[in-house]
Ligand code: IPM
């Protein structure tokens with residue numbers, strides 16, 4: 435029996451009361467867990483909150499915060515304290531900064547790792563779909579290492595599966611002593627995990643340019659063949675959407691060769707991790723890429739519960755210096771307003787303000803170009819706020 439698409443992906447929403455969200459704005463309380471994490475996370479999260487507070491008419495915010503990641507390990511011995519997970523589960527949406535600390539990267543025997551925070555949140559909130567929109571801004575075409583004529587007009591979305599694959603597959607671990615050490619990771623998927631992601635890909639495509647590329651390694655991996663089979667079954671319900679299979683390695687090449695050819699790239703967890711970092715360079719910098727992680731659960735507003743984070747990571751080399759580009763985090767706030775609160779107008783205002791600062795030649799150091807004005811984190815956020 436074919437499972438029918440049941441996802442409500444529309445941005446204009448109706449609350450359970452039957453009233454439209456716009457009509458409820460004055461009474462709507464946005465309960466948001468802010469989890470800044472490590473490195474530049476706290477700096478960019480603070481500016482995200484400033485942008486939220488600056489929106490007029492004022493949104494009613496109920497903010498809470500907790501330590502997660504390396505700072506939580508240092509203070510509490512665990513990357514994702516129970517209270518932090520509970521806070522995230524109780525909120526309508528989560529704003530997440532970044533996690534990671536070099537001292538853990540360099541210690542292969544560490545039992546606790548900062549990254550367990552984000553992995554635990556994805557699993558604990560059942561956030562199976564990660565939306566990573568990649569849009570080439572005209573103003574930034576020269577900031578990329580790639581040719582402007584290849585980048586102009588790029589507007590794609592990497593839809594990454596987030597709670598399966600080798601990130602969570604068992605067995606996983608290392609054993610033996612040198613010179614006989616070995617390690618294993620397991621990539622496993624159920625057809626239901628594949629199906630819900632592919633349904634989301636096709637539904638999203640309907641609101642975009644109506645094309646889905648499914649990236650797998652069906653020529654080598656059994657999970658790849660499952661992805662392909664299930665994708666083909668789901669596709670039958672979407673005759674209006676153009677569809678192609680692509681091997682993930684070839685996809686990484688075509689993303690650089692002709693990125694405009696892509697609309698939605700749907701793929702499993704690890705390939706999505708890699709392809710989205712690659713695709714971020716189409717925008718000039720990782721500092722520009724927001725993301726939304728969604729499950730099928732709804733929040734108190736009848737909207738999607740979600741976690742919103744920039745994809746750039748902790749960037750310890752510039753942490754605490756006030757240099758970090760806050761735009762990916764600010765654009766993540768826009769995604770949150772749209773997906774978790776149905777506030778598309780407010781989301782659009784933030785996105786247009788970001789367009790405007792870029793068009794006016796304002797930059798952070800990661801995207802600086804000749805003839806532009808380079809701002810620090812705070813000043814860049816203030817510039818966005820002034821243009822809201
Ligand atoms: C990402 C990151 C994470 C991942 C890390 C921090 C665990 O690279 O969100 O892309 O691998 O998923």
Ligand code: MG
Pocket residue numbers: 707708711
């Ligand atoms: Mg990554």
